[in-house]
Amino acid sequence: MSTERAEISSGGKFSAVWFIPILALLLGAYMVVHSWLTEGPEIEITFATANGLEAGKTKVKYRSVDMGVVEKVRLGEDLESVIATVKLEREALPMLREDTEFWVVTARVGVGNISGLDTLLSGAYIQLAPGTGAEGTRSFVALEDPPLTPTDAEGLRLKLVSDRAASVSTGDSVLYSGYKVGRVESEHFDPQTRKVHYVIFIDAPFHTLVNSAVRFWDVSGVSISAGADGFNVDTGSLDTILLGGVTFGVPEGVQAGTPVEHNTQFKLHDSYESILANPYHHGLYYVVKFNHSIKGLLPGAPVEFRGITIGSVKRLMLKESLSQTMKMGAEGHGEAIPVLIYIEPARMELPDSAESVDIMRRSVEVGVPNGMRASMESGNLLTGAKYIGIDFYPDAEPAEIGQFLNYQTVPTIDTGLGQLQQKVSAILGMIADLPLDQTVASANAALASLDETLDGVSALLEQDGTRELPAELNRTMEDLRATLQGLSPDSEVYRSLNSSLLRLNRTLGNLETVTNTLATQPNAAILPSRAPSDPEPEVKQ
Amino acid sequence: MRILATLTLAALLAACAGQPVEPRYYLLRGDVPLDNRQLTPASGYGLGAVVLAPYIDQQGLLLETTDGTIRPARQHLWAEPIIEGARIFLLQEISHSSGKDLLPLPAGGDAALINVRIDQFHGTSDGRAILIAYWWVSRDGEALAGYKFAQARQLDASGYDALARAQKALLTDLAREIAAIIPQ
Structure with missing residues (x-):
């Protein structure tokens, strides 16, 4: 029996058995590093409700590519929101910016569209819309409704302001010449300004159609107007007929403007007709005061310069006038009535710009010392409608531009027609004040008295004595004729009278001779004098 | 006193006892033939007004002396007012020259009247007689034609007798010119 001896080594060799734990350690480290390097970010998204959200199932997608999954859903601390913890893929990391948007995509049936039908089978998911802001954000607030326009869409976002909600609402189309070029993204009513604010988006490349001169107006439904040329029906596209919409364009006669920036605000007009009534942006206000009746002058009445409409009457400033008058303690003195007018330089072929407003203001400043005056004229003698006329009157009394509150005032003048109308009105007033009833009554009484008189005359004429009057008158005339014949030139009386007159004339001639003699020789009646002989006409031989 | 009154009365009587100068009277008449006949009125004509200048209407014949003054004669007088004499003279002479008897009154209501105005009718101390007259024919107050007569005639002798004849x-002559317009 052999005995093996154990060899005792000094222990200086590495045992191979250690490779296993080392390998495992390395693998574990690799896995940790790999996991750390490939793991996506974890974010929190706040929703209003957890409708459609399910932990471990609900995915986050971007362009239909899975970018993560909801890991946990919990209530917010205020109990009025839901916070979903989402584990995203690492590829989604660059998309997480401060303006990145999330919303839940579910099946939606709206008035104008149906979307998300695929989620009926696959289930709801969270749509990710990458932002362009600063990186590093990990907490987001989801949108309640999906945005109508992608955040990164090219185009132009504008603001519209309307005095009323009209029939335009979020999602409605924005048209240009009937073609859809954008949409209404949101609407908001401001209770303070009492105006409705819209945000619209014009898709590229149609956003180049927008400039500072365009006007937006409501084309919802069907517009039917009747005029002298028949009926006119205006509509937008089919969806605007059913759902409403907005269109825009440059009004006729308005020059194209300059390009506009994002979020530029425009006014949303009710109709194209209202734009034609006020197609311009720039204008300036003046006040004109009248000391006479302004009956027939209504807001909206035209302001004309030599027959060219350059603006309109905005309103009568009675309230301001009364306040101003009371402040000055001048009430009861028949203050002139101020009328606010709005003048648009573009109506005189000037560009619709602020520079044109300055040109117009300088023109008025120069024009007033040279006789520029405003007057109230009759636009329609039948209806009594009035308008403001502006013209030059070189013979007008000197006047200057005044000030009423924050407005400059243009001096006024009474034109001939206005004065004539006042006089006619005064005459008509006097006629109206005439006691016609009393006059007619007096006239009736006088006619009744005349009837009685005529009856009396008729009775008088029917008397026998009256009927004999013509015959008696004829006899009288015959006698008169006979008498006058006795005084005719060939009558004896005439000849006798003529002879007497001749003798009287001769006697007067002799008397004249005597008086002439006495005048030249007073003593001729006493002292004898021998009258000088008459000078003889002598014939020259 | 009585003696003075007697002498004065004697002087007056002596003055009245002077020999008076007897004036001579001249009758202004034409040479009318002495015959009896029926008058033949000038139809359609009559003698209208005969007017003399006031200085002519005097009893004495008039003489213009060399110093330019008019002296009515004292001893040479017209036998009747010259205005009457002139009218009768013209009636006679016009009738005689025309062969128709011109009546003092117009024959018929529509007859023409011959009117005469004598401006000068006197003699001159150098032996001439002057007559300047205007005459015109009128009907119903409207003048139809007018004429002027201005002639002087030399006296055939000195004295007032010759002056009366010349006048x-x-x-x-004036009557003959007037008569020339009356149709025969």
Whole structure:
């Protein structure tokens, strides 16, 4: 029996058995590093409700590519929101910016569209819309409704302001010449300004159609107007007929403007007709005061310069006038009535710009010392409608531009027609004040008295004595004729009278001779004098 | 005192006892033939107004002296007012020249009237007689035609007798011109 001896080594060799734990350690480290390097970010998204959200199932997608999954859903601390913890893929990391948007995509049936039908089978998911802001954000607030326009869409976002909600609402189309070029993204009513604010988006490349001169107006439904040329029906596209919409364009006669920036605000007009009534942006206000009746002058009445409409009457400033008058303690003195007018330089072929407003203001400043005056004229003698006329009157009394509150005032003048109308009105007033009833009554009484008189005359004429009057008158005339014949030139009386007159004339001639003699020789009646002989006409031989 | 009154009365009586100068009267008439006949009125014509300048309407014949003054004669007088004499003279001479008897009154309501206005009718101391007159024909107050007559005639002798004859001759010439327009 052999005995093996154990060899005792000094222990200086590495045992191979250690490779296993080392390998495992390395693998574990690799896995940790790999996991750390490939793991996506974890974010929190706040929703209003957890409708459609399910932990471990609900995915986050971007362009239909899975970018993560909801890991946990919990209530917010205020109990009025839901916070979903989402584990995203690492590829989604660059998309997480401060303006990145999330919303839940579910099946939606709206008035104008149906979307998300695929989620009926696959289930709801969270749509990710990458932002362009600063990186590093990990907490987001989801949108309640999906945005109508992608955040990164090219185009132009504008603001519209309307005095009323009209029939335009979020999602409605924005048209240009009937073609859809954008949409209404949101609407908001401001209770303070009492105006409705819209945000619209014009898709590229149609956003180049927008400039500072365009006007937006409501084309919802069907517009039917009747005029002298028949009926006119205006509509937008089919969806605007059913759902409403907005269109825009440059009004006729308005020059194209300059390009506009994002979020530029425009006014949303009710109709194209209202734009034609006020197609311009720039204008300036003046006040004109009248000391006479302004009956027939209504807001909206035209302001004309030599027959060219350059603006309109905005309103009568009675309230301001009364306040101003009371402040000055001048009430009861028949203050002139101020009328606010709005003048648009573009109506005189000037560009619709602020520079044109300055040109117009300088023109008025120069024009007033040279006789520029405003007057109230009759636009329609039948209806009594009035308008403001502006013209030059070189013979007008000197006047200057005044000030009423924050407005400059243009001096006024009474034109001939206005004065004539006042006089006619005064005459008509006097006629109206005439006691016609009393006059007619007096006239009736006088006619009744005349009837009685005529009856009396008729009775008088029917008397026998009256009927004999013509015959008696004829006899009288015959006698008169006979008498006058006795005084005719060939009558004896005439000849006798003529002879007497001749003798009287001769006697007067002799008397004249005597008086002439006495005048030249007073003593001729006493002292004898021998009258000088008459000078003889002598014939020259 | 009584003696003074007697002398004054004697002086007055002596003055009145002077020999008066007898004036001469001239009748302005044409040379009308002495015959009896029936008048033949000038149909359609009559003598209208005969008007004299006021200075002519005096009893004495008028003489314009060399110094340009007019002196009515004291001893040479018209026998009747010159206005009457002139009218009668023209009636006679126009009738005589025209062969129709022009009546003082127009024959018929629509007859034309011959109107005469004498501006100058006097003699001159250098022996001439002057007549300047205008005459015109009118109907219903409307002048149809007008004429001027201005002539001077030399006296055939010195003195007022010759002046009266010359003035008659001038009126005769005027009457003949007027008569020329009356149809025969």
